[in-house]
Amino acid sequence: MLTYAPDDTLAHRLDPRTKLVVQIGFATTALAHTSPQALLALSVVAGLILLAARVALLEALYAYRFALVILAIAPLIAGLTLGAPWFDLTDAGDSGRASYRVLLILLVSAAYVRSTPVRASRAAIQRTVPGKPGQVLGIGVALVFRFLPVLQADFRTIRDAMAARLGDERGVIERASTLSLLALSRAFDRADRLALALQARCFAWNPTLPALAFSRADYPVLAGAVVLALTAFL
Numbered sequence: 657m658l659t660y661a662p663d664d665t666l667a668h669r670l671d672p673r674t675k676l677v678v679q680i681g682f683a684t685t686a687l688a689h690t691s692p693q694a695l696l697a698l699s700v701v702a703g704l705i706l707l708a709a710r711v712a713l714l715e716a717l718y719a720y721r722f723a724l725v726i727l728a729i730a731p732l733i734a735g736l737t738l739g740a741p742w743f744d745l746t747d748a749g750d751s752g753r754a755s756y757r758v759l760l761i762l763l764v765s766a767a768y769v770r771s772t773p774v775r776a777s778r779a780a781i782q783r784t785v786p787g788k789p790g791q792v793l794g795i796g797v798a799l800v801f802r803f804l805p806v807l808q809a810d811f812r813t814i815r816d817a818m819a820a821r822l823g824d825e826r827g828v829i830e831r832a833s834t835l836s837l838l839a840l841s842r843a844f845d846r847a848d849r850l851a852l853a854l855q856a857r858c859f860a861w862n863p864t865l866p867a868l869a870f871s872r873a874d875y876p877v878l879a880g881a882v883v884l885a886l887t888a889f890l
Contacts, residue, residue, distance in 0.1 A: 658716065658719045669871065671870050672777055673868065676781075676784075681881035683764075687888075690757070731752035778797060
C-alpha cells in the first residue's frame with residue numbers, strides 16, 4: 657500500500673493544491689484522448705510525475721495489483737461476442753485503451769499519495785472548497801487515507817490466520833464468504849473505535865491546519881497543469 661513518505665523531491669516541495677490541479681488536468685486530458693500517440697505522450701508525462709515523486713513503477717503497480725486485474729479483464733470481456741467472430745478486436749482495443757488511461761491516472765495519484773501528508777491534503781481541500789462542504793470533504797479524504805491502510809492490514813491478518821489453520825484448503829466460495837464476513841466485522845469494530853476516539857479527543861470541525869503557500873516551483877507546474885487540461889479540448 658502506498659502511503660506518504662517524507663522526502664525532499666520536487667513533488668514533496670510543491671503545494672498540495674498544485675498537485676491536485678496536476679491530477680485534475682492529467683485526468684481530464686487522459687479521459688478525452690484515446691489515440692495511441694496521445695497515450696504515448698501521457699505515458700511520458702506520468703513517468704515524469706512518478707520520477708518527480710521518486711515512486712518506483714513496480715512499487716506503484718504492485719500497490720494497484722487488484723485494480724490491475726480488473727483493468728486487464730475488461731478488454732477480454734468487451735471483446736467477447738455471442739456469435740462469429742466470437743471475439744471483436746475493435747471493441748477489445750477500445751476497452752484496452754480505456755483501461756490503460758485509468759492505469760495512468762492511478763499512477764499519477766500514487767505520486768500524489770507518496771508526496772503529500774494527510775493533513776496537507778485536508779488543508780488544501782478545506783481552503784479550496786469553502787464552508788461546511790469543504791470541511792466534510794477534507795475530513796472524508798483524511799479518514800480514507802488513514803483508515804484504508806488499517807483495513808488492508810486487518811484483511812491480510814485474517815487471510816494469514818485462515819492459512820495457518822488450513823483455511824486455504826477450503827472451497828473458493830467458502831473462503832471468500834468467510835474472509836468477507838470477518839473483514840466486514842473487523843471494519844465495523846474499527847469504525848466504532850474510531851468514533852469513540854474522535855469523541856475522546858474532542859473532534860473539531862475546523863482544527864488548526866498546516867499553513868499552505870505557493871513557492872516559485874509551483875507556478876510553472878500550475879501553468880503546465882492548466883495547459884494539460886486545455887489539451888482535452890483539442
